[in-house]
Amino acid sequence: MAPQNNSLLELSCVSKYFGGLAALSEVSLYIKRGEIYGLIGPNGAGKTTLFNIVTGLYRLDEGEFNFDGIAYAHCKPHVLAEAGIARTFQNIRLFANMSALENIMVGRHVRTHTGIWGALTRNVAARAEERAITQRARELLRFVGIDGPHQTLAKHLSYGEQRRLEIARALATDPKMLALDEPAAGMNATETESLKTLLQTIRNSGITVLLIEHDVKLILGLCDRIAVLDYGKKIAEGTPDEVRRNQTVIAAYLGGEAA
Amino acid sequence: MDIFLQQILNGLVQGSVYALVALGYTMVYGILGLINFAHGEVVMVGAMVALTVSQLLLATGLPPLLVLLIALMVAAAACMVLGYGIERIAYRPLRNAPRLAPLITAIGVSIVLQNLAMIFWGREYHAFPQLLPNGLHTLGGAVINDVQLIIMLVALLMMTGLMLLVHRTRLGRAMRAVAENPSAAMLMGVDINRVISVTFMLGSALAAVAGIMVSANYGIVHYYMGSILGLKAFTAAVLGGIGNLRGAMLGGVLLGLIESLGAGYIGDLSGGFFGSNYQDVFAFFVLIAVLIFRPSGLLGERVAERA
Numbered sequence: 204m205a206p207q208n209n210s211l212l213e214l215s216c217v218s219k220y221f222g223g224l225a226a227l228s229e230v231s232l233y234i235k236r237g238e239i240y241g242l243i244g245p246n247g248a249g250k251t252t253l254f255n256i257v258t259g260l261y262r263l264d265e266g267e268f269n270f271d272g273i274a275y276a277h278c279k280p281h282v283l284a285e286a287g288i289a290r291t292f293q294n295i296r297l298f299a300n301m302s303a304l305e306n307i308m309v310g311r312h313v314r315t316h317t318g319i320w321g322a323l324t325r326n327v328a329a330r331a332e333e334r335a336i337t338q339r340a341r342e343l344l345r346f347v348g349i350d351g352p353h354q355t356l357a358k359h360l361s362y363g364e365q366r367r368l369e370i371a372r373a374l375a376t377d378p379k380m381l382a383l384d385e386p387a388a389g390m391n392a393t394e395t396e397s398l399k400t401l402l403q404t405i406r407n408s409g410i411t412v413l414l415i416e417h418d419v420k421l422i423l424g425l426c427d428r429i430a431v432l433d434y435g436k437k438i439a440e441g442t443p444d445e446v447r448r449n450q451t452v453i454a455a456y457l458g459g460e461a462a
Numbered sequence: 463m464d465i466f467l468q469q470i471l472n473g474l475v476q477g478s479v480y481a482l483v484a485l486g487y488t489m490v491y492g493i494l495g496l497i498n499f500a501h502g503e504v505v506m507v508g509a510m511v512a513l514t515v516s517q518l519l520l521a522t523g524l525p526p527l528l529v530l531l532i533a534l535m536v537a538a539a540a541c542m543v544l545g546y547g548i549e550r551i552a553y554r555p556l557r558n559a560p561r562l563a564p565l566i567t568a569i570g571v572s573i574v575l576q577n578l579a580m581i582f583w584g585r586e587y588h589a590f591p592q593l594l595p596n597g598l599h600t601l602g603g604a605v606i607n608d609v610q611l612i613i614m615l616v617a618l619l620m621m622t623g624l625m626l627l628v629h630r631t632r633l634g635r636a637m638r639a640v641a642e643n644p645s646a647a648m649l650m651g652v653d654i655n656r657v658i659s660v661t662f663m664l665g666s667a668l669a670a671v672a673g674i675m676v677s678a679n680y681g682i683v684h685y686y687m688g689s690i691l692g693l694k695a696f697t698a699a700v701l702g703g704i705g706n707l708r709g710a711m712l713g714g715v716l717l718g719l720i721e722s723l724g725a726g727y728i729g730d731l732s733g734g735f736f737g738s739n740y741q742d743v744f745a746f747f748v749l750i751a752v753l754i755f756r757p758s759g760l761l762g763e764r765v766a767e768r769a
Binding site: 258260290297312315333 | 623630634643646647649651660663
């Protein structure tokens with residue numbers, strides 16, 4: 204697999220160990236700009252570990268990854284957020300006691316600049332920036348389809364809304380790549396369907412999407428390419444059709460249901 | 463009746479100071495889950511720096527009010543640097559250590575600061591120059607002077623400013639986000655080390671102001687003034703619910719009132735057995751009572767939801 208010129212994220216031989224256990228071993232993959240790339244595999248296959256590495260939560264032990272032409276081995280999450288990687292979490296991690304609008308406004312942090320001086324003096328620039336942040340946050344709330352009062356605390360939103368709010372908060376950082384960790388978990392069929400539409404809209408706006416998902420139907424129907432992880436190794440990669448027919452994948456993960 | 467009103471006024475003045483210092487404890491706890499026991503010493507350093515600056519400037523013949531303003535700014539700046547340094551040296555290296563470790567370094571920093579202050583400023587009591595007009599006003603039979611009025615006014619302004627900052631600005635939002643969920647805040651692009659530094663600096667600036675207030679009110683400064691004041695402000699923060707900003711303000715004012723009324727009436731209530739010199743006992747009696755009956759404080763939520 205040769206790295207492509209138009210790839211946004213490239214992992215080369217990335218390994219991560221926890222004690223003696225290889226959570227990821229020599230995983231290489233590339234994600235092209237503008238595609239929806241899926242990551243599937245059984246529980247414990249290393250999907251979330253991979254997410255944590257590319258978002259800076261974990262340091263990788265071997266290998267490196269490139270994002271948007273720059274190599275990263277280990278750096279702080281806020282630096283990667285600034286570089287253009289935003290994510291959501293498998294278990295929702297909103298700022299529970301802040302309003303829906305404020306949650307998104309925090310996402311704007313990395314693209315705005317008012318510091319302690321501006322905060323203390325509330326000068327013209329600080330106030331203009333604050334208005335712009337609020338404005339953008341409102342747009343994003345509408346974009347992900349959360350209506351109703353913006354001042355509702357995040358913890359009082361419905362489950363589906365909380366998932367959408369996480370996406371809106373991630374989008375507020377103006378990412379080049381949006382990484383979603385099981386966004387459809389716990390959603391009913393209708394919610395999953397509208398999530399699918401939302402992700403397509405996001406991709407059409409030029410943002411690359413990296414998706415971990417257990418909902419095989421969703422991932423096969425949505426992704427341009429898919430990688431399959433098992434015990435920390437990449438066992439297959441390709442278009443949904445290729446992956447669906449791959450015997451190794453069927454044995455390790457898909458089982459009979461995709462036959 | 464006028465004695466009662468007088469005690470209320472005294473309590474409010476003292477409570478305003480407690481509230482400002484308590485905010486420093488509660489802000490740090492809200493974000494790091496750490497009790498910064500060196501915070502009382504920051505108050506003392508603020509007072510000491512203001513003392514030195516005003517002594518130097520008064521000698522040049524500048525008007526007292528201007529001297530006070532300059533002393534205030536220098537003291538606040540010095541305390542901000544100090545607060546930043548304390549966090550960098552004593553707490554940040556222990557960010558992921560067991561919770562007992564930073565508690566011990568906090569006590570260590572407190573002892574170091576006290577002793578440094580003793581070396582620089584000596585172990586004697588210093589007279590704090592009178593920089594404010596000291597007119598007396600009568601209010602329904604009670605007396606209040608200009609310094610006390612200004613203390614309450616300034617405390618009110620600082621607290622309003624802090625609330626606006628925390629709830630209406632980008633910086634305040636980042637502070638709340640870090641308090642709620644540090645890892646999510648980090649992944650949304652918030653540089654949490656920076657936010658933590660700023661939190662320490664803001665708390666220390668409030669401490670400097672409080673230090674000057676105490677000094678101006680009593681006219682006396684000494685190198686261990688921070689320890690008892692710090693403990694009482696900590697009590698106030700616990701009373702209001704540590705980690706909660708409104709709680710710190712409420713707790714500060716309440717503690718001031720409890721002390722003042724307690725000291726005023728303990729003589730009558732105990733038939734002269736206890737005198738007003740037992741004033742300090744009340745704060746710690748309150749601390750014990752809160753810890754027994756309402757450990758989360760008046761406005762505190764469950765620890766998991768500190769805000």
